[in-house]
Amino acid sequence: MKKIISFTGLFLFCVSLSACYTTRVGPGGDPMSGSSVKSFTRTVGVPHFVYGLVQGGNSAKTVQDVIDEEVKAAGGSKASNVRYTFQQSFVDGLLGGITLGIYTPISVTIEGDVVK
Secondary structure: OHHHHHHHHHHHHHHHHOOOEEEEEOOOOOOOOOOEEEEEEEEEEEOEEOOOOEEOOOHHHHHHHHHHHHHHHHOOOEEEEEEEEEEEOHHHHHHHHHOOOOEOOEEEEEEEEEEO
């Protein structure tokens, strides 16, 4: 019985140390040049390894591909007011915990406006 209580206490302590986080990056200059055709919001998963130190895949290409797809779909010429939100959700943290930090995914939400 003591082992179950101590294991439960240790488990709750470890869970309380983990947390979800969000980082938001936005534009700093001229917000928009041209008329807005469409606003977009897309979320993509970005794999990381070894506690987030090693990036898996090419996320810069993935983010740029998402922006290019949105511009092409809306018939615009470029994207403006692009904001990135990096978030480690509970599920992302759970996957990192299960794999002992070997695989630590992060979700990236891309928001912006397509202009002509």
